Amino acid sequence: MHVAHLSLQDFRSYATAEVPLEPGVTAFVGPNGQGKTNLVEAVGYVATHGSHRAATDAPLVRQGAPRAIVRAGVVKDDRKALIELEINPGRANRARLNRSPVPRPREILGMVRTVLFAPEDLALVKGDPGERRRFMDELLTARAPRFAGVRADYERVLKQRNALLKSAAAHRRAPGAEVLATLDVWDSHLARTGAELLAARLDLVAGLRPLVARAYEALAPNGGAADLIYKSSLGAAELSTDRAQLAEQLLAGVGEARKQELERGVSLVGPHRDELVLRLGELPARGYASHGESWSFALGLRLAAFDLLRADGDDPVLILDDVFAELDAGRRRRLAGMVAPAEQVLITAAVPADVPGELTGASFTVSGGQVVRD
Ligand SMILES: Nc1ncnc2c1ncn2[C@@H]1O[C@H](COP(=O)(O)OP(=O)(O)OP(=O)(O)O)[C@@H](O)[C@H]1O
């Protein structure tokens, strides 16, 4: 699929912007702070209903404006659709598909699929486990939008269960039978929704492993093998991807942890405590990999995500925000060769020289709030 038109109203620095797009490579070039990333962030927002660099929607709305609107005309298998998202910070967002309101924005998740690589992705390698959990869960949602619901369910269960544990911990004496019975109920909810998330993540990681190894090898041929290991908070237990079995294992796990959980007042077992360990050769990437290696590993994760989504039958839009300037000449050339066949690639760069010559296509100059086709 590809985006044929992007239209913004009060999104980030733009009062308005109209950007016609084509399949193939499009580069947005201009000095720092001119609004290049804002454009590709908007495309990412249409796909994920979130930003890769803001935890909430508020910063996406132009300073002083009440709301932002992002419209994208998309083309998939020669069929056109118009998606419109209205961003209302602090209130419910609204969505329209082909000008008709949809009951909930979540229902049009998955209409546009993107894989976005940005400097913030360095945190995938160097950051907390939460960054890598989010990577997995967002990819699950991109592949099967119903995971937005699974994630929301799990978050809700976790929040309620933590509230109960916290109040029990605050009382500093053995919890009564009523509290324990309520906790039993939350345990089973946690096991059931947690198992669904865990099974999907295990399956995802199995699919990603060879793709990440291949992408990293292609980017950095002499760089050692990249690998992923899913490390569950259930400890060393052998994990299958059978949901019923995982639910039993989670239930046993929270049972064992109960005393400690009641003391500490938080849920200590479940997918929210799991880690995706990234390895480069014999060493963990986190804490060991060089800056360039970390950058290439993060890029390898995104390229693997692209391959996985592509294997589902449709190319996602590939977005590369400020990537090439960070890479040496060899990696730059190899990356250009890898991304060139994608149906649509959107690139941002501060100077034209940062767009590799192999990637010919349209280019826009972004400056002073204007996006002008060269
Ligand atoms: N909500 C907002 N309202 C108004 N302006 C905003 C808002 N959010 C961001 N900006 C402005 O947008 C500009 C940043 O745009 P953007 O991140 O797209 O720059 P860029 O062209 O990608 O720059 P760089 O080359 O440094 O990455 C900043 O000047 C910032 O102040």
Ligand SMILES: [Mg+2]
């Ligand atoms: Mg930028």
